[in-house]
Amino acid sequence: MTQDIGQIWVYLSASPLLGLTITLLAYQGAYRIYQRSGCNPLANPVLIAVTALVLFLTATGTDYETYFAGAQFVHFLLGPATVALAIPLYTQFKRVRSMLWPVLAGLLAGSLTAIVSAVAVARMAGASASTQLSLAPKSVTTPIAMGIAERIGGVPSLTAVLVIITGVLGALGARPLFRIMKLRDPAIEGFAIGIASHGIGTARAFQINEQSGAFAALAMGLNGALTALLVPALRHWISL
Amino acid sequence: MLSALTQLLIFQLSGEIVARSLALPIPGPVLGMLFLFVALILKGGPGAELQTTSQNLLMHLSLLFVPAGTGIMVHLHQVGSEWLPLLLSLIISTATTLIVTALVMKLCLPAPVRTGETR
Numbered sequence: 001m002t003q004d005i006g007q008i009w010v011y012l013s014a015s016p017l018l019g020l021t022i023t024l025l026a027y028q029g030a031y032r033i034y035q036r037s038g039c040n041p042l043a044n045p046v047l048i049a050v051t052a053l054v055l056f057l058t059a060t061g062t063d064y065e066t067y068f069a070g071a072q073f074v075h076f077l078l079g080p081a082t083v084a085l086a087i088p089l090y091t092q093f094k095r096v097r098s099m100l101w102p103v104l105a106g107l108l109a110g111s112l113t114a115i116v117s118a119v120a121v122a123r124m125a126g127a128s129a130s131t132q133l134s135l136a137p138k139s140v141t142t143p144i145a146m147g148i149a150e151r152i153g154g155v156p157s158l159t160a161v162l163v164i165i166t167g168v169l170g171a172l173g174a175r176p177l178f179r180i181m182k183l184r185d186p187a188i189e190g191f192a193i194g195i196a197s198h199g200i201g202t203a204r205a206f207q208i209n210e211q212s213g214a215f216a217a218l219a220m221g222l223n224g225a226l227t228a229l230l231v232p233a234l235r236h237w238i239s240l
Numbered sequence: 241m242l243s244a245l246t247q248l249l250i251f252q253l254s255g256e257i258v259a260r261s262l263a264l265p266i267p268g269p270v271l272g273m274l275f276l277f278v279a280l281i282l283k284g285g286p287g288a289e290l291q292t293t294s295q296n297l298l299m300h301l302s303l304l305f306v307p308a309g310t311g312i313m314v315h316l317h318q319v320g321s322e323w324l325p326l327l328l329s330l331i332i333s334t335a336t337t338l339i340v341t342a343l344v345m346k347l348c349l350p351a352p353v354r355t356g357e358t359r
Contacts, residue, residue: 023310027303046302050309057313064314071307077297078304080248082269083255084294086276087286102348110341118333125325131318135329139337142308144267151265157311158318162330164309169334177338188345196337203301219341221273228265 013062019070026052039207041172046164046200078143078199085202085217092214095187103191107219110195111226114139119238129239134158136231136238138166141198144224152235163198170197171204186212194219244293251276 012018030048037043057067068075089096096103118135127135133154137145142163149159174193183189186209193201194216202220206213231238255272258264264271280286286294312319319326 023306024303027300027306031302044302046305046309049303049306050312053306053310054313057310064311067310068307071310074304075307079252079269079272080245081297081301081304083248083251083272083276084297086251086273086280087291087294088298089273089277090280090285093281099345099349102345105348106341106345109344110337113340114333114337117336118329121332122325122329125328127322127325127329131322131326135326138330138333142305143269147267155315155318158315160308161312161315161319162326164305164312166330166334167305169330170338173335174338177335178342181339181342183342183346185346185349188342188349191345192338192341195341196334199301200305203298206298206301221270224270225266228267232265 013060013066016070016073019067020073021070022053022056022067023049023071023074026056041175041204044168044171044200047168050164078141081199082141082143082221085221088206088210088214089218089221092211092218095211096215096218099187102188103218103222106188106191107195107222107226110192110219111139111223111230114196114223115227115231115234130155131158133238135162136234137227138162139196139198140224140227141220144228148228148231151232152238164200167197167200170201174201174204175208187215190215191219195223198223241289241293244287244290247290248272248276248294248297251279 026049027045030045030052033048034040034043034045053067057064115136118138119132122132122135130153133152134149136152136154137148137159140148140163142160145159145163146156149156170193174189174196178189189208190205190212193205193212198220202213202216205216251272252269253272255270255275256268259266259268259271
């Protein structure tokens with residue numbers, strides 16, 4: 001009997017089925033916890049699911065590549081989901097158009113701040129050069145950030161992790177911060193969240209309301225494009 | 241759902257092809273989003289199927305970040321040895337970015353449309 005279980009495990013650990021299934025299970029479990037907590041941002045579903053998965057993979061001695069062979073099917077959907085963001089954007093187009101200048105100014109200021117402040121603080125705190133380079137694109141969505149990190153000589157998979165942490169921090173911190181600032185415009189809130197913390201922030205912004213989510217999606221798309229231009233241009237300063 | 245998913249993939253693919261053939265620094269999916277956005281304006285809105293499929297996909301946007309996030313297990317060492325600079329950088333930078341973006345937008349916003357209407 002124990003031998004059977006061993007054999008089953010040999011099969012499972014070599015097949016993409018397990019990686020895919022545990023990803024979906026971990027997320028659904030995490031989402032349930034998040035809902036039970038009354039949508040407390042501290043119970044962020046990404047944070048809980050990732051923690052559970054890392055513990056499980058470490059405990060079973062499964063390496064990340066084996067896991068990713070299955071999880072890549074979920075990861076792949078990031079592309080079509082990014083394209084799909086055009087729809088809420090279209091729905092909110094009128095409001096976006098009426099706010100063209102604030103949107104452009106906020107984009108430029110926010111994008112520069114995100115890059116420069118991340119690198120500057122890390123440098124002052126004594127981070128290594130490769131860590132600084134990996135940090136530069138941390139505010140944009142995973143596939144874009146990884147591409148940028150690769151181009152400037154950072155570590156793409158480290159960047160992916162930093163991007164996720166940034167997203168969770170933004171999702172956690174944005175509303176309390178805005179409350180202190182007495183900011184009550186869902187469009188501005190959403191846009192700032194989208195600039196600072198990409199898709200995870202956008203997911204959070206959609207919970208505020210649809211307008212907030214649409215502006216977050218817009219910010220995330222624009223910031224992805226602008227950061228892809230700015231970081232290579234600032235590369236000289238970053239790798240000083 | 242099938243045709244909507246196909247449409248999304250076609251836009252992603254065309255974004256990818258244009259980005260690569262013109263050597264643009266903008267990633268393919270973002271360009272695909274732009275193309276779809278333009279198409280929606282030309283067409284006057286998404287069909288019901290595309291609307292529903294996109295809504296379903298975006299409802300669980302967080303799920304799509306889980307595989308990449310789990311990659312932290314590969315970098316536990318680098319993250320562990322530089323955790324303080326990393327944490328300081330991420331917290332300070334994220335907060336500063338949120339504040340600067342919101343303030344700049346608020347300053348640029350003409351006074352009459354200052355309050356966001358919710359539907």
